[in-house]
Amino acid sequence: MSLKQAKVGVVGCGNISAIYLKNSRWLDILDIVAVADLIPERAQARAAEFNIPRACTVQELLADPEIEIVINLTIPNAHAEVALAALEAGKSVYNEKPLAITRTDGRRMLELAASRGLRVGCAPDTFLGAGLQTCRKLIEDGAIGEPVAVSAYMLCHGHESWHPDPEFYYKVGGGPMFDMGPYYLTALVSLIGPIRRVTGSARITFPERTITSQPKNGAKIKVDVPTHVAGVMDFENGAVGTLVTSFDVWGHHMPNIEIYGTEGSLGVPDPNGFGGPVLLRRAGEKEWSEAALTHIYAENSRGLGVADMAYGLRTGRPHRASGQLAYHVLDVMHAFHDASREGRHIDIASGYRPVPLPVGLQHGQLDE
Ligand SMILES: NC(=O)c1ccc[n+]([C@@H]2O[C@H](COP(=O)([O-])OP(=O)(O)OC[C@H]3O[C@@H](n4cnc5c(N)ncnc54)[C@H](O)[C@@H]3O)[C@@H](O)[C@H]2O)c1
Helix, strand or coil, rough: CCCCHHHHEECCCCCCCHHHHHCCCCCCEEEEEEEEEHHHHHHHHHHHHHHCCCCCCHHHHHHHCCCEEEECCCHHHHHHHEEEHHHHHHHCCEEECCCCCCHHHHHHHHHHHHHCCCCCCCCCHHCCCHHHHHHHHHHHHHHCCEEEEEEEEECCCCCCCCCCCCHHHHCCCCCCCCCHHHHCCCCHHHHHHCEEEEEEEECCCEEECCCCCCCCCCCCEEECCCCEEEEEEEEEHHHHHEEECCCCCCCCCCEEEEEEEEEEEEEEECCCCCCCCCCEEEEECCCEEEECCCCCCCCCCCCCCHHHHHHHHHHHHCCCCCCCHHHHHHHHHHHHHHHHHHCCCCCCCCCCCCCCCCCCCCCCCCCC
């Protein structure tokens, strides 16, 4: 790779930071030079574990002129505050999902970045993985004809049985749609294209949840957000999709994602992962068959999206896991809830479809 590395600072050294720090070792364009957290010990621990030169405060990190990109791995409630501060400090920012909790904060980020000539990127980047890129190539090569419809399901019974701090799943910015919708919707927008209108129905099934995990076993959570959200989407290309996300379901037989085309059906792998299997059943066939993966990055490659943004900064090309894409996803997630409350379809004005990755990339690199 001939491109100059980007110096990167990570803000937020919790759970998910480990995989970013680990993968930055092989994502050639990224050079993580500092980590910060509200809890200094967490930053110090991650710096020691991953050989990062510096653990510091958020203020020190943002004041460092050598840092070009901030990776924002804070909790959803802090995404906007940290991202806006990074942009104010003249740095491009890549956020964990969701982009922000409100549309207003999401728009402020995009506007500030545009006015400063900076970039905003956002997870998830699983759509850049081998599984979902293979699906996209199959669709674009005509394997299932024109996409007609999509079914997508994320059904479970919530996270209070295992997560040590599950309260946030039931507060504004949480719920099954905001938690998992970004994976599903980002995958669908990449595979099929932007969404032009949605409707939906949502409910709160259990107004109170009891934590059964440790250390808060027995504590109650007041549920503030819908925990079953059933959405219908019209894509710009005419395909009709259903997406159901739920924390109210004990068991089910539904697939993660299936795409139905005029010439066949595609079984899409879990959009919260990078690999396969990719299943195909063409018109007239009685069985599904597994398609060979056409792209690399089948293992957990979190960080690809920010590496792709760094390539964009160097070459001037757009980046794929972009703020515009994440804003479109945020807009759609809100619109399902708005539609349920207001009893109508909601038109979606936002929209962005990332270009696919090419085949034949070297591991650790993206296209220039
Ligand atoms: N944990 C996962 O498996 C997972 C998977 C995918 C995405 N995510 C996303 O990653 C993000 C972080 O999740 P996590 O599980 O690592 O959470 P976490 O609670 O383990 O870590 C978040 C860290 O951010 C720090 N923090 C919070 N506000 C801050 C601020 N204003 N300035 C500096 N530091 C701050 C906290 O002290 C904490 O160490 C979330 O947006 C989440 O949606 C998490």
